[in-house]
Amino acid sequence: MQKSLHIDPGKCTGCLQCEMACSYEHTGAFNPSRSLIKVFDFHHEGRKVPYTCTQCAEAWCLNACPVEAIKIDVTTGAKVVLDAVCVGCKVCTIACPFGTINYSHETGKVQKCDLCGGDPACAEACPTDAITYIDSDWTGLERMRKWAQKTDSAARV
Amino acid sequence: MAWTRKILRINLTQGSCSSEALNMEWAAQYLGQRGLASKYLVSEIDPRVDPLSPENKIIYATGPLTGTMASTGGRYSVVTKGPLTGVIACSNSGGFFGAELKFAGWDMIIVEGKSSTPVYLHIENERAELLPADDLWGTTVWSTEATLKKRHQDPLLRVSSIGRAGENQVLFAAIVNDLHRAAGRSGVGAVMGSKNLKAIAVRGTRGVGNIADAKAFMAAATAGKKVLAENAVTGQGLPTYGTQVLMNVINEMGALPTRNHRDVEFEGARKISAEAMHEKRASDGRAHLVTNQACFGCTIACGRISRIDESHFSVETRPEYWGANGGLEYEAAWALGSANGVDDLEALQFANLLCNEDGMDPISFGATVGAVMELYDLGILSKEEIGLEVPFGSAEALCKLAEMTARGEGFGKILGQGSKRVCARYGKPELSMTVKGQEFPAYDGRALQGMGLAYATSNRGACHLRGYMVSSEVFGIPVKTDPRETAGKPEMLKAFQDATAVVDSSGLCVFTTFAWTMNDIQPQIQAACEGDWSQDSLLQMGERIWNLERDFNLAAGITGKDDTLPPRLLNEPCKTGGSKGMVAELGKMLPEYYSLRGWTPEGVPTAATRSRLGL
Numbered sequence: 001m002q003k004s005l006h007i008d009p010g011k012c013t014g015c016l017q018c019e020m021a022c023s024y025e026h027t028g029a030f031n032p033s034r035s036l037i038k039v040f041d042f043h044h045e046g047r048k049v050p051y052t053c054t055q056c057a058e059a060w061c062l063n064a065c066p067v068e069a070i071k072i073d074v075t076t077g078a079k080v081v082l083d084a085v086c087v088g089c090k091v092c093t094i095a096c097p098f099g100t101i102n103y104s105h106e107t108g109k110v111q112k113c114d115l116c117g118g119d120p121a122c123a124e125a126c127p128t129d130a131i132t133y134i135d136s137d138w139t140g141l142e143r144m145r146k147w148a149q150k151t152d153s154a155a156r157v
Numbered sequence: 158m159a160w161t162r163k164i165l166r167i168n169l170t171q172g173s174c175s176s177e178a179l180n181m182e183w184a185a186q187y188l189g190q191r192g193l194a195s196k197y198l199v200s201e202i203d204p205r206v207d208p209l210s211p212e213n214k215i216i217y218a219t220g221p222l223t224g225t226m227a228s229t230g231g232r233y234s235v236v237t238k239g240p241l242t243g244v245i246a247c248s249n250s251g252g253f254f255g256a257e258l259k260f261a262g263w264d265m266i267i268v269e270g271k272s273s274t275p276v277y278l279h280i281e282n283e284r285a286e287l288l289p290a291d292d293l294w295g296t297t298v299w300s301t302e303a304t305l306k307k308r309h310q311d312p313l314l315r316v317s318s319i320g321r322a323g324e325n326q327v328l329f330a331a332i333v334n335d336l337h338r339a340a341g342r343s344g345v346g347a348v349m350g351s352k353n354l355k356a357i358a359v360r361g362t363r364g365v366g367n368i369a370d371a372k373a374f375m376a377a378a379t380a381g382k383k384v385l386a387e388n389a390v391t392g393q394g395l396p397t398y399g400t401q402v403l404m405n406v407i408n409e410m411g412a413l414p415t416r417n418h419r420d421v422e423f424e425g426a427r428k429i430s431a432e433a434m435h436e437k438r439a440s441d442g443r444a445h446l447v448t449n450q451a452c453f454g455c456t457i458a459c460g461r462i463s464r465i466d467e468s469h470f471s472v473e474t475r476p477e478y479w480g481a482n483g484g485l486e487y488e489a490a491w492a493l494g495s496a497n498g499v500d501d502l503e504a505l506q507f508a509n510l511l512c513n514e515d516g517m518d519p520i521s522f523g524a525t526v527g528a529v530m531e532l533y534d535l536g537i538l539s540k541e542e543i544g545l546e547v548p549f550g551s552a553e554a555l556c557k558l559a560e561m562t563a564r565g566e567g568f569g570k571i572l573g574q575g576s577k578r579v580c581a582r583y584g585k586p587e588l589s590m591t592v593k594g595q596e597f598p599a600y601d602g603r604a605l606q607g608m609g610l611a612y613a614t615s616n617r618g619a620c621h622l623r624g625y626m627v628s629s630e631v632f633g634i635p636v637k638t639d640p641r642e643t644a645g646k647p648e649m650l651k652a653f654q655d656a657t658a659v660v661d662s663s664g665l666c667v668f669t670t671f672a673w674t675m676n677d678i679q680p681q682i683q684a685a686c687e688g689d690w691s692q693d694s695l696l697q698m699g700e701r702i703w704n705l706e707r708d709f710n711l712a713a714g715i716t717g718k719d720d721t722l723p724p725r726l727l728n729e730p731c732k733t734g735g736s737k738g739m740v741a742e743l744g745k746m747l748p749e750y751y752s753l754r755g756w757t758p759e760g761v762p763t764a765a766t767r768s769r770l771g772l
Binding site: 013015028029032034044045125 | 224226253452
């Protein structure tokens with residue numbers, strides 16, 4: 001089964017455990033500035049929203065890359081940056097409509113979510129299940145379930 | 158080595174910023190944050206220094222677990238000599254600033270001297286510079302944060318600053334970070350103001366690495382989070398209701414100080430409770446509470462985000478207050494509400510917003526309003542003197558006094574001196590509900606005997622966070638004790654005080670201890686930090702910190718005579734409820750407490766005690 005990250009902002013408390021888990025997984029340090037998932041706080045709306053790469057099927061970043069440094073991980077479907085190939089030209093950062101691929105001046109390469117090879121640390125660390133890793137064909141399942149619950153077509157007397 | 162091993166020293170008189178190595182010998186004895194910063198403070202300042210003079214220093218300190226994945230690992234403390242109390246001040250804050258400071262590569266900042274003009278400190282990793290803050294002076298915390306983010310074109314900047322209350326040296330001015338998290342108590346904001354230091358803005362991209370045993374740490378942190386999630390208080394009560402879960406509980410026990418401690422039950426408690434925050438308002442059909450919010454790394458998320466009623470008199474013409482914003486915690490709801498008899502939830506929220514916006518401690522502010530209302534009630538203070546009528550229960554008076562105090566207008570200048578000085582000024586010192594000059598928080602020391610002793614002996618004046626006996630006397634954590642009983646309380650309090658000093662020195666939040674014991678905390682510290690951090694050595698460290706603070710306070714001029722409670726708590730029995738007839742029986746507990754601490758009958762640590770603790 002192919003899985004994808006599923007984000008339910010309504011459950012997010014803004015604790016940043018996901019950002020720490022992501023940076024720890026990728027750099028070995030707790031460092032939100034190196035996290036590939038970011039939590040945005042819309043303070044006056046009382047909303048916190050985690051946001052990261054959606055792993056587009058037709059990936060803008062992948063198509064834009066002039067040196068073919070972005071490959072598809074066939075197991076996870078993740079679009080993965082090959083550091084050895086990336087030349088840091090940043091064309092992909094311009095191409096991505098969502099801003100989820102960014103250049104790192106420390107490495108001289110771009111970086112993006114790689115789904116941690118199929119075991120995303122952010123989902124593991126999230127204390128409220130605002131971030132889960134679920135069947136990519138059924139990301140609407142929970143929402144469907146909620147509406148299904150409201151449906152009342154049974155004949156009642 | 159979860160420490161960065163670096164201190165940033167700022168001399169405001171010279172305008173200099175320099176880096177120095179953290180004293181690792183001291184770190185081995187005092188861990189970090191509260192303990193280690195206190196060690197630096199007592200080693201560097203004369204205890205008799207005027208807290209608002211350039212000779213006082215102010216330290217912003219993280220703990221070794223600050224900025225790690227340990228749940229709640231985002232705390233920092235501000236340590237200085239407090240202007241409200243004249244003793245050591247140590248105010249602890251959450252939010253995101255502490256972790257950011259650590260990510261920039263600093264364990265602590267020591268600020269000394271005084272700048273001749275307003276400045277702010279800008280830190281970007283190892284680079285630190287003092288920049289002019291003339292245009293920020295006279296503006297609020299919220300405006301300062303917005304201006305600095307714009308000026309530095311950095312929305313990820315974390316800011317800790319004072320508002321107008323700190324500038325005006327309101328003696329209970331707070332330092333506020335991330336809009337509504339505060340190093341709230343003892344007037345640390347006034348010290349910052351006295352130094353002409355408006356704000357510290359920090360951005361850190363170095364992260365926290367080099368955990369002593371990363372694998373063991375991740376296992377211990379994960380286990381700790383599971384314990385918090387499965388505990389009824391930290392897993393359900395606090396996220397759903399926040400600390401406000403206490404309002405009805407404490408009221409029903411007859412332990413809710415009301416109208417400057419005249420009463421112990423508040424007839425309006427339900428209207429200002431957590432439950433009320435969840436109910437839909439008649440005016441707009443919305444609930445006051447919008448959602449909960451976590452501080453950095455916290456898997457409890459007790460913080461409140463509320464939306465004030467737009468039609469309320471306090472804000473009906475001020476749309477800038479209409480959005481979702483930091484909401485009422487229990488202590489604030491009590492101090493702004495019950496302490497002065499106000500049962501208007503929206504008025505409490507407005508006063509709370511002003512406290513956040515201009516940097517004031519809502520506990521001391523609200524409790525001082527309670528004292529002013531009693532003086533008014535007794536006819537000692539007049540409408541002419543204050544500029545308005547301030548009867549108990551007046552929401553209008555509460556809101557107006559909050560504005561006047563934050564802005565230093567009229568009677569607000571007097572109110573901003575705190576309850577002790579206000580009551581003394583009008584010839585009624587006995588009406589000040591304070592210990593060592595600091596106002597009580599939200600539990601009556603008559604109804605909860607252990608809390609009475611905790612207040613009398615707290616090293617920073619009346620405080621619930623130095624030994625939270627409520628845990629045992631109300632919740633039965635770790636064991637249930639009878640709040641009416643004095644027996645066994647000194648021993649339990651000493652254990653609470655020492656353990657709390659450990660938590661406050663680690664980077665963790667004390668609220669974890671509703672669920673965590675040392676069995677959960679110790680493995681996280683041990684895995685993160687090099688050295689021997691066994692439970693025994695940690696608890697001895699807690700005791701060492703307590704005695705270090707005590708020594709400083711004694712040298713600052715207090716004596717055992719200051720370890721007392723106002724005559725109202727000692728002599729006037731509670732009038733109603735479960736605590737009816739009770740007074741604080743401090744005399745039954747204090748001698749035993751001194752003895753358990755290894756102090757003389759006068760409350761001075763003996764030579765043997767000091768030597769045992771390596772002081």
